[in-house]
Amino acid sequence: MLSWSWHQRMPPQCAALPLVVKSLSGCRAVPPGRTSQDNRGERGPLSKPGERRHQPRKGVSYVGDGKDDQMAVFVVDQHHQPLMPCSEKRARLLLARRRAVVHRRVPFVIRLKDRELEQSQVQPVALKLDPGSQTTGMALARVQETPEGEVHHALHLAELAHRAEEIRQRLRKRAVYRRRRRQANLRYRAPRFLNRRRPPGWLAPSVRSRIGNVLTWATRYQRWAPLVRLDVERVKFDTQWLQDPEITGVQYQRGELAGWEVRLYVLEKFGRQCAYCGRTQTAFELDHIWPRSRGGSDRVSNLALSCHECNTTKGSQTASEFGHPQVEARARQPLKDAAAMNASRYALCEALGRLGLPMGTWSGGRTRWNRDRFGLGKTHAHDALCVGDLAGVRRGEGLTLRIEATGRGSHCRTNVDDSGFPRGCLTRHKRIRGFATGDLVRAQVPAHLKTAGVHVGRVAVQASGSFRVGKADGINAKYCKLLQRADGYGYGQR
Numbered sequence: 001m002l003s004w005s006w007h008q009r010m011p012p013q014c015a016a017l018p019l020v021v022k023s024l025s026g027c028r029a030v031p032p033g034r035t036s037q038d039n040r041g042e043r044g045p046l047s048k049p050g051e052r053r054h055q056p057r058k059g060v061s062y063v064g065d066g067k068d069d070q071m072a073v074f075v076v077d078q079h080h081q082p083l084m085p086c087s088e089k090r091a092r093l094l095l096a097r098r099r100a101v102v103h104r105r106v107p108f109v110i111r112l113k114d115r116e117l118e119q120s121q122v123q124p125v126a127l128k129l130d131p132g133s134q135t136t137g138m139a140l141a142r143v144q145e146t147p148e149g150e151v152h153h154a155l156h157l158a159e160l161a162h163r164a165e166e167i168r169q170r171l172r173k174r175a176v177y178r179r180r181r182r183q184a185n186l187r188y189r190a191p192r193f194l195n196r197r198r199p200p201g202w203l204a205p206s207v208r209s210r211i212g213n214v215l216t217w218a219t220r221y222q223r224w225a226p227l228v229r230l231d232v233e234r235v236k237f238d239t240q241w242l243q244d245p246e247i248t249g250v251q252y253q254r255g256e257l258a259g260w261e262v263r264l265y266v267l268e269k270f271g272r273q274c275a276y277c278g279r280t281q282t283a284f285e286l287d288h289i290w291p292r293s294r295g296g297s298d299r300v301s302n303l304a305l306s307c308h309e310c311n312t313t314k315g316s317q318t319a320s321e322f323g324h325p326q327v328e329a330r331a332r333q334p335l336k337d338a339a340a341m342n343a344s345r346y347a348l349c350e351a352l353g354r355l356g357l358p359m360g361t362w363s364g365g366r367t368r369w370n371r372d373r374f375g376l377g378k379t380h381a382h383d384a385l386c387v388g389d390l391a392g393v394r395r396g397e398g399l400t401l402r403i404e405a406t407g408r409g410s411h412c413r414t415n416v417d418d419s420g421f422p423r424g425c426l427t428r429h430k431r432i433r434g435f436a437t438g439d440l441v442r443a444q445v446p447a448h449l450k451t452a453g454v455h456v457g458r459v460a461v462q463a464s465g466s467f468r469v470g471k472a473d474g475i476n477a478k479y480c481k482l483l484q485r486a487d488g489y490g491y492g493q494r
């Protein structure tokens, strides 16, 4: 479980807020030129005339060297239109002065009550994505044009952990339940396998969930930040061949896959080694494991990487007859992550098209080169920041938001024990006294009770109305206050 504690205390502040200076009659606004470049969307006097400053002026003003660039808080205007993100300190002042309200807790979004998009200046912000099979890196960057090229200033970094494995396991479990129901002495259920056709463009549920996750977050960021474009990393393999070649091999047989993409794939799968003799530095050929002369197909799972000598010697033998049965097994095994990524990245780009933003697609090689050049450590968020044709990046000092796809609970209402016998049922209704398991709540329990104090965390509900909040058990629903509804994601910070 990810920790919730981070958003209660504020991380160290990056930049002071050099907006107002002291004068004899309280305070006055500094001319707009002194305002930080990043806050141009928020230019103008922050405090009302005559209002006292909350804090003494200290720290240095932003000089545009990009060092203290991290803007952590999203800002929307009174009509929920996105403005430029602001610093945490500024957000705190805006909230303290009642000029803004909390729009959302995690990620933190504030809504200005007296500001419209038309009155504000926004700068171009790019959403940059590095889709991965386990984790997707996401970065929001302010785009600065320089003579050398674009410099991207990180406004927000996040890593999105997918739940592909969990989905795979749950579906496998469901299949087992169904099989048992057919075989046990229960009412008759016709077997439902081998009688379905997969529609064109079908993707595995785990892949679909991954695309859904990224699309959800891209849509959210579009609501909270003035996005003008997307930069997405494509994999080492060209994604022209969309479908997972090993599962729906027809695509390849129909010639939709250009030969060199298959070559790249097979090269990767066999680790750039001859499958038979293990030679590395040579011109490779594609060998049909079950020879074409004997009716072998062009499916990727029938192809092995071979040097010219082995391929010639093998002739019209199968790999087993040639004395290498292990090659057959290996060829049948899909290159798991890469196969999934090829399928999902193409579909992802298509899905992201729905956002209506211009999209640049880039190669993983360029990302790695950028990251090396700019001296950033290897994390998914850094990879995302380094996607694209760049002259430089400013990472800032902000932490990376760690987002974990958790799902919204299970459809199944009966819990079972290890032997598969029912053990307890979940309620038919998910929401108890206005709360559902996973909601973020704040519970203030009076002093005379055992669980006295303030608890903030995710709630686990019970039909009795006695909830668990964070680690404290037995808190009555009447002491709980909703902070944010469960949205299928858990949050932490790094």
Ligand SMILES: [Zn+2]
Binding pocket: 274, 275, 276, 277, 278, 279, 306, 307, 308, 309, 310, 311
């Ligand atoms: Zn060989």
